[in-house]
Amino acid sequence: MLSRLRTGKSRKKEGLVLVEGVRAVTQVLDAGAEVRFVVRSDRIESTNAGLDLVERIVQADLNTIRVTDQELAVVADTEHPQGVLLVCEEQQVRLSDVLQIAGCYLVLDGVQDPGNVGTLIRAAAAFSIDGVITLEGTADIWAPKTVRASAGTIFQLPIVHAVGEEAIQGITRVGMPILVADPAAENMIAKPDHRGFALVVGNEGVGPRQAILDAAEHLVKVPISEQINSLNVGVAGAILMYELTKKDD
Numbered sequence: 450m451l452s453r454l455r456t457g458k459s460r461k462k463e464g465l466v467l468v469e470g471v472r473a474v475t476q477v478l479d480a481g482a483e484v485r486f487v488v489r490s491d492r493i494e495s496t497n498a499g500l501d502l503v504e505r506i507v508q509a510d511l512n513t514i515r516v517t518d519q520e521l522a523v524v525a526d527t528e529h530p531q532g533v534l535l536v537c538e539e540q541q542v543r544l545s546d547v548l549q550i551a552g553c554y555l556v557l558d559g560v561q562d563p564g565n566v567g568t569l570i571r572a573a574a575a576f577s578i579d580g581v582i583t584l585e586g587t588a589d590i591w592a593p594k595t596v597r598a599s600a601g602t603i604f605q606l607p608i609v610h611a612v613g614e615e616a617i618q619g620i621t622r623v624g625m626p627i628l629v630a631d632p633a634a635e636n637m638i639a640k641p642d643h644r645g646f647a648l649v650v651g652n653e654g655v656g657p658r659q660a661i662l663d664a665a666e667h668l669v670k671v672p673i674s675e676q677i678n679s680l681n682v683g684v685a686g687a688i689l690m691y692e693l694t695k696k697d698d
Contacts, residue, residue, distance in 0.1 A: 466591045468535040468601060469527050471498050476601025478505065483538040486512040490521040493532030502533065526593040539591050542609045544582070548619045551645040552579035553694060556616065556627075558661060559586035559652035560682060566590060567598020568683035569650065574602040576690045579645075581608040582616050586652065617664050620647045626666035629657055630689055632679050634668035641693055648693060650686040653679070 460467070465485065468477050471493065478484070487506055493499040506513060521530050547554070555573045560566050566588045573581050583590055590610070596603055611619070620627060626641075630650045649665070651657030662668075671680060671688045679685075 460591065461589070464539045466537050466539050466596060467526065467593045468537065468596055469525060469533070469593065470531050470597065470601075471496065471502050471533060473597060473599075473601030474533050474535045475502055475505075477535060477537060477604050478509070480601075480604035482540075482604045484511055485536045485538065486514060488514045488516060488521060488524070488534040488536075490516050490518045490530075490532045492518050492521070492530070495532070499532060527597070537604075540604060540608060542607045544609050544611045544615060544619050547580040547582065547607045547609050548623050551623050551625050551643070553577070553641070553645050554579055554620070554625070554647040555581045555686070555690065556620075556647050556649040556661075557581065557583045557587045558613070558649055558657045559584065559655070560650060561586065561588055561652060562682075563588040563592055563594035564598045565681065565683040567595045567600075567603070569686045570595075570599040570606075570608065571602045572683075572687035572690055574599075574605045576687075576694045578606060578690060578694070580606055582647075583608065583610045584613045584616060584658075613658055613660060617660060621664065627661065627664050628667045628669050628689075628693075629661060629665040630670065630682075630685060631656065631662075631668040632670050634670040646693060648686070648689055650682055650689075653682050 468474050493503055525534060555569060555578050557566060557569060570581055588595055590603065590608055625645045625647050628646050628648045649657050649661050669689060671685050673680060
């Protein structure tokens with residue numbers, strides 16, 4: 450079963466998520482995810498953080514399967530597993546649940562790299578973003594690599610996948626301005642007002658879809674040295690979220 454969760458089609462059919470590593474598993478438990486079972490080996494006891502996690506797993510009476518380090522390495526998605534895997538249920542959220550009121554949202558339009566998607570979700574959680582919307586062409590948010598890149602924070606905020614047109618209509622209906630990250634923008638940012646915002650970051654190669662550009666109220670960018678063409682989408686998105694959500698002194 451664990452090997453099936455490493456592939457896209459099987460994972461989506463099962464509706465389950467594979468989480469690896471002491472820190473990520475701890476974050477997922479903190480978020481109150483629905484846990485099916487835990488797989489652990491003796492390696493988890495090699496660090497204080499791992500020992501603390503073992504105690505927590507025992508106290509929570511989670512269904513646990515004990516295996517050897519070698520057996521865990523066979524089913525793990527990482528090259529050097531830390532002695533613990535967690536299988537939990539995928540978060541089920543509807544777009545209407547996420548877009549109930551004006552707030553601060555991150556929209557991922559065709560961000561294909563799981564590492565970048567996970568980094569952006571982790572930053573969204575760090576900067577108290579109210580929700581994340583992923584559009585067609587974006588990497589599977591519940592794939593092991595994405596979850597690992599998010600350091601387990603993926604369960605700390607509502608995340609939903611939606612069709613582009615549906616997302617644009619939902620954001621517009623709530624009355625939030627759409628801000629699109631674009632290196633060609635004239636200014637970094639117009640400070641958000643009471644309406645909140647939906648920050649869209651797109652594919653590094655082709656950018657966001659035309660329908661989103663047409664619906665955008667502002668194009669925003671991170672000013673960088675003229676010697677550098679662009680920033681990694683994960684880095685740029687994190688900086689923009691920080692600037693949009695920081696409090697004035």
